Amino acid sequence: MFRRLLLEDWQNTFVAIAFFLILTGFILILIRAVTMRKKDRDYMAGLPLQSDDDRREVSDKPSNEKPSK
Numbered sequence: 001m002f003r004r005l006l007l008e009d010w011q012n013t014f015v016a017i018a019f020f021l022i023l024t025g026f027i028l029i030l031i032r033a034v035t036m037r038k039k040d041r042d043y044m045a046g047l048p049l050q051s052d053d054d055r056r057e058v059s060d061k062p063s064n065e066k067p068s069k
Helices: 009-035 038-046 052-058
Strands: none
Touching: none
16 A cells, blocks of 8 residues: 555655654653652642542642632
């Protein structure tokens, strides 16, 4: 099937550019994940699974809600 797919030399340049852009993005995301503080990792790890009440206990980030009296 791929034997019929012929790429010209100038078309290979686009393939190489796309590969290196994706590789660069992957490396940047990997570096950010590795260098992230433990507090931020724990906060982000629980975001999709925790309810709002549990999330407030894990995070020290300010809330938009006023404290109840």
